[in-house]
Amino acid sequence: MSQPTSSSDDDAPGGRPDRAVGLGLVLTTGAQGIEPESPPIGLMQKVWEGPPSRYSFFPVTGDTMGVVRLANPLKAGDLLVASRQIDEGVFYESVVYLVDVGLDGVLGVIINQPCAPGTLRRQLPGWVHLATPPQDLFLGGPMSPSGAICLARVQRSSEEPPGWRRVQGLIGLLHLDTPTELVVGAFTDVRIFAGYAEWGPGQLEAELIRGDWIRAIAHPEDVFSSEPHGLWRAVLHRQNGTAAMLATATDTPALN
DSSP: OOOOEEOOGGGSOSOOHHHHHTTOOOEESSOOOOBTTBOOOOEEEOOOOSOOOOEESSOOOHHHHHHOOOSSOOOTTOEEEEOTTOOSSTTTTOEEEEEEEETTEEEEEEOSOBOSTTHHHHHOGGGGGGSOSSOSOEEOOSEEEEEEEEEEEESSTTOOOTTEEEEETTEEEEOTTSOHHHHTTTEEEEEEEEEEEEEOTTHHHHHHHHTSEEEEOOOHHHHTOSOGGGHHHHHHHTSOTHHHHGGGOOSOGGGO
16 A cells, blocks of 8 residues: 655645634644654744645545545544554554544544654643643644644533634634643643644545545544553444454454
8 A cells, every 4th residue: 555645735725714723733843744753843833824735545536526425424523443454654543533524625633643752741841731641742644743733622511711612522622822821720631633634525535435444433532542552442342343343353364
């Protein structure tokens, strides 16, 4: 399977400022990329200007993109679990939480790939004491890996703290420009992700139909799991049928 590719910002379709503003992206200067064990450098400039570039792990033809529809449409708050058809790359055994679904595409963050210990303390030291254990930065996806997106859970559904925008239920996006003194006590969980994943119109739907992803109901504990490395199998284990069987599968077919 080929490695994922992404288009440049120059290739991206026209903007989505309404979606961009609420995400609280933190761009860095000088960072070229990030792997789970390679932290970003110098989270400094807090801006997100213009449309993010497009991304799809599996290229989809224009004709397919024009006709793909799901009987049960995707929505923000859905959980996607990578199937064994994704056998390499950043999405291998990944669990993705969708934060925005619209006519012009889908945004999500990988929630089970923590970066190297100490990354959050080096990059955003003022947020470490607010973060849910493990108190570190997570790799959210291959797009803008030198930037950060924050998810936070409120205590009650009636609450809407400053700087927070609801995704689904008690979980929402918290802008990283929010003063930390306003964050203290306002949320039960806070987690910060470097980068994000993005699919253009119809691309993720085509990948679901092809069997690249397994759709699941998200539990708040999934997004803020204290044991992220075991989350892929844990989510699969609570599914039905073939999906549940994947929870005990190995990379060696003879052992399955």
